[in-house]
Amino acid sequence: MSRLLFHRCGSRREKVPIHLRFAICDLRFRFEPRCLGCCIVLAALICAVNFSRAATNDFFAQGVELSRAGQFPEAAAAFEKSARVRPAAGTLVNLGIAEWRRGHAGAAILAWEQARWIDPFDPRAGADLKFARQAAQLDAPQLKWFETASTWLPPDWWVWLAGASLWLAAGLMTLPGFLRRRKAGWQQALAALAFGIFLFCITASLGVVSRTQTGFVLKKNAPLLLTPTSEAEVVSTLNAGEPARRLRTRGNYFFIRTAFAAGWISREQFGLVCPEQPDAAAAVPPAQID
DSSP states (O other): OHHHHHHHHHHHHHHHHHHHHHHHHHHHHHHHHHHHHHHHHHHHHHHHHHHHHHHHHHHHHHHHHHHHTTOHHHHHHHHHHHHHHSOOHHHHHHHHHHHHHTTOHHHHHHHHHHHHHHOTTOHHHHHHHHHHHHHHTOOOOOOOHHHHHHTTSOHHHHHHHHHHHHHHHHHHHHHHHHTTOOOOHHHHHHHHHHHHHHHHHHHHHHHHHHHTTEEEEOSTTEEEESSSSTTOOEEEEEOTTOEEEEEEEETTEEEEEOSSOEEEEEGGGEEESSOOOTTTTTTSOOOOOO
């Protein structure tokens, strides 16, 4: 009897590892292909990011070397390629310097304004803009109060601040009720402050949207036309770097309003501080700056 019991226990002891072994093999067979696919996708994403960064760094380094050699047209082209791949305030500041050194004041001012759009805390772009406008006797864009407020922070920050302040205000007003606690005075004051910040962020976000229509003249003595045609009557001529606001678009022309006049101007002679998406301007030839 003892032998029989021992045999049964031994058979159970022998069967347990076998079942566990098959279970482990089965789980391994099911898990490995998924892991392999995830690893392939993750490796492809990492390689794509590293490749884009390497290309950007190559263009930027090429632009720096060409600037040191005094080849400013080639340096401007390299910095422009780097900014297209990965826009950065430092790249745009260098692009503006290269454009200014080659005599393109309009393109330089546009590049520095785009650098301030990305990073309002960068002092180099502001100093370069001040110098360029004093040298060319140009005025800064005329902004409304909520547009001026939107320049204090990068555009994306206003959206995050609006969402965070709204959730904070909602939490301070609703959580005490859920927890069956009385609302304290400091909670109500903090909720009111958070809601005020939310309203201000919404106003600043509207200023960001409004400022996307701001642009600058790229070419010297650019003609401001009466109608959006090449044979139209010239209303006036604009200086390179002069600010204007786009009101509407028709074909290859923008209807803009400056501080002194309004009319149509060709796309090639006007650049927006917030460029359009590539698919929106796919049918438009690249800008030619004199």
